[in-house]
Amino acid sequence: MIPGWKGVDVPVPARVVDALCDAHARGARLLSICSGAFVLAATGLLDGRRATTHWRYADALRRRYPQIEVDSDVLYVDEGTLLTSAGSAAG
Secondary structure, three states, X not given: OEOOOOOOOOOOOHHHHHHHHHHHHOOOOEEEEHHHHHHHHHHOOOOOOEEOOOHHHHHHHHHHOOOXXXXXXXXXXXXXXXXXXXXXXXX
């Protein structure tokens, strides 16, 4: 589970990206809450998939990761092994 991130402009360390990609490759389900979607997006695992985040960050996520279909009108998106949720209350 990935909680809200430090800030949408704070880079995700390579070791975090690598650890998440490795876990996903081993079959782990990954879930982000709120701005944690930026962490999942940094892995590339959300490319070509739907995702959500807090409405305040949705446009930033769309701009930074245009390969993700950002749906800001839902509380949850379940893409099987990758799940995202809107604000922290939704999480």
